[in-house]
Amino acid sequence: MRRNTARYGALLLFLASFISVKAQEDRSAEVVRSSLIGLEYRVKAGFNVGGTAPLPLPAEIRSIEHYDPRLMFAIEGDVTKWLNSRLGVITGLRFESKGMKTDAKVKGYLMEMVSKQEGALKGVWTGSVQTQSRSDYLTVPLLATWKYNKRLQLELGGYYSLLIDGNFSGTAYDGYLRKGDPTGEKVLVSEAAYDFSDDLRNNHFGLQMGAEWRAFTHLNIYGDFTWGVNNIFKDDFKSISFAMYPIYLTLGFAYLF
Amino acid sequence: MKEVRIIFMVSLLAALSSCIKEELLNAEADILTCTVQGTVLKRQPRIGNDKIVLMVKSNADLKHIAPLFTLTRGATIAPESGTPLDFSSPQYYTVTSEDRQWKKVYEVSCDTSALQKKYDFENYELDAKQHYYLFYELTESGSKQYLWSCGNELFDLIASGSDPDNYPTTVSEAGKSGYCLMLQTKSTGVFGSWSDKPIATGSLFMGAFESDSALIYPLKATRFGTPIDFLPNELTGYYKYKAGTVYTDKKGKTVPGAKDNFDIYAVLFETDEGLNTLDGANVLSSPSIIAIARIDESDRVESDAWRMFKIPFVYKPGRAIDLQKLDDDKYSLTVVFSSSIAGDLFMGSVGSTLFIDEVVLSEKTDL
Known part of the structure; x- marks a missing residue:
């Protein structure tokens, strides 16, 4: 945890109060008034399932032995401004975690193991790599929405995410490193850790596509697909030879006021 | 919900797996093995990352030696494996990787010289990467012998x-x-401590260091021994020693009250088909050992001034000495200097420093 956890707590508190207050008011006078000028409020909660992956998968990755999406949540409060009976604009605030755990076999994978202050063991790795990542973001989506019919609503747009806390680390095991390049000295390694948490990018942009199904008057089922367009690592990060993008699906329920 | 997650996971995994690309051609360009037909070699070749030393019998014809190589799959070598070449001076081979992107030049040399008996540590040079020093001895003919x-x-x-x-x-x-020669126990930093190797001991020995497996099997990385054509009697020389202040175990934890010490020893042993070298695990215990010379506990003294050491070879009682085997280059010797006596187990004090100079190996005359 490299950032202030207090920032975190305050944020959760804010979201919780927002949700509970809104829920209690339930069709209060303000909501009715809002709906008259075309404003609609909702809160959403769901799971994030997906991966942070290079696209397309580089040839260095020979197989993915194991994949675990872990338990990642997304909580969102947003507002829709209906421009007419079918088209609208959505924005809001989402607190979410994206992460996964993978185990892959790689061949000739450029990487750097070891801490910064002590110098690095950098080279080309052939063997297994286990990666775990978890990033917490504060996200602002901006979407256009279209009502297909009374029950189905589609959304398309983009988002901005601010990284609040991030971890990207793992181990390289059962393989060997060629120091520097493929002709460098060969070193067999049983297990070595790496941690790129400090190299994660703070500001992210991405595309978002979603669908919402009105199951009951106030309760919707939704799915949002998000695709990050910038590398999760900073531009000057060179330890992994390819860019990685967060690609996630959020599935959950929305409460409509 | 759970089912949806599982279905999604499976489909994502399938999608990712289906886009696994075709395997790239090999990028490595290694000589994996080297052999020479006949009986000209005294020992198996020493294969480094870009250097091979063939220890050849003194009566061999160096003008026509045809080493045979095996390479990383798909790689090619020039001149070709099996080509007779003149090894009066080192020959250079270029190995090109299967993907043709990488080339590595190997220096292959033959060493016919006999073991030198004086070690003054006046001859040293930087390694190929210009990172650290290597010591060598000069033979009568003036060529370099990389003994250490x-x-x-x-x-x-x-x-x-x-x-x-x-x-x-x-x-x-x-x-x-x-x-x-200056040997100093160093800290290996975070990477070393992760792998339970918090210190690196300063050491010098006759033989070869196999860095490949050094992180996993450190005791196997030190391949002790070089051919010897006489029976040694005594190892003499000068040393200065200062122990470091904080003694740590292999986890890097301080051991209160423990004090570091140095080590000097030499081992004469017999080689055969199955035993080419000794390693860190058996250098003082192998049944192939004929004689050991090790500095006595009472002679390991901290000193700022040069102190002489004089260590006799103690031949194992009842161990027969076969002069025919000696003539056939079957006997090997190693001499080892170390700044931390338990450095092979990654225990010692950072800063322990051992200086060595004017070492002489004497020949046994009373056979």
Whole structure:
């Protein structure tokens, strides 16, 4: 945890109060008034399932032995401004975690193991790599929405995410490193850790596509697909030879006021 | 909900797996094995990352030696494996990787010279990467004999970028005469401590260091022994020693009250088909050992001034000495200097420093 956890707590508190207050008011006078000028409020909660992956998968990755999406949540409060009976604009605030755990076999994978202050063991790795990542973001989506019919609503747009806390680390095991390049000295390694948490990018942009199904008057089922367009690592990060993008699906329920 | 997650996971995994690309051609360009037909070799070749030394019998015809190589799958070599070449001077082979992107030049040399008996540590040079010093001896004909090895190669992997003087095994200007050998136990930093190797001991030994497996099987990385054509009697020389202040175990934890010490020893042993070298695990215990010379506990004294050491070879009682085997180059010798006596187990004090100079190996005359 490299950032202030207090920032975190305050944020959760804010979201919780927002949700509970809104829920209690339930069709209060303000909501009715809002709906008259075309404003609609909702809160959403769901799971994030997906991966942070290079696209397309580089040839260095020979197989993915194991994949675990872990338990990642997304909580969102947003507002829709209906421009007419079918088209609208959505924005809001989402607190979410994206992460996964993978185990892959790689061949000739450029990487750097070891801490910064002590110098690095950098080279080309052939063997297994286990990666775990978890990033917490504060996200602002901006979407256009279209009502297909009374029950189905589609959304398309983009988002901005601010990284609040991030971890990207793992181990390289059962393989060997060629120091520097493929002709460098060969070193067999049983297990070595790496941690790129400090190299994660703070500001992210991405595309978002979603669908919402009105199951009951106030309760919707939704799915949002998000695709990050910038590398999760900073531009000057060179330890992994390819860019990685967060690609996630959020599935959950929305409460409509 | 759970089912949806599982279905999604499976489909994502399938999608990712289906886009696994075709395997790239090999990028490595290694000589994996080297053999020479007939009986010209005294020992199996020493294969480094870009250097091969063939220890050849003194009566061999160097003008027509045709080494056979096996390479990384798909790689090619020029001149071709099996080509007879003149090894009066080193020959250079270029190995090209299967993907044709990488080339590595190997220096292959033949060493026919007999073991030198005086070691003054006046002859040293930087390694090919210019990172650390290597010691060599000069033979009667003036060619370099790379008798000595050390763990600098491993230290280089972990702590590259250091000055050559900061490696555990280095040279000092403050010799008894001229330059001398300087061994200093160093910290290996975070990477070393992760793998339970918090220190790197300064050491120098006759033999080869196999850096490949050094992180996993450190005791197997030190391949002790070089052919010897006489029976040694005594190892003499000069040393200075200062122990480091904080003694740590292999986890890097301080051991209160423990004090570091150095070690000097030499081992004469017999080689055969199955035993080419001794290693860190059996160098003092192998049944192939004929004689051991090890500095006595009472002679290991901290000193700022040069102190002489004089260590007799103690031949194992009842161990027959076969002079025919000696003539056939079957006997090997190693001499080992170490700045931390338990350095092979990664225990010792950072800063322990051992200086060595004017070492002489005498020949046994009363057979």
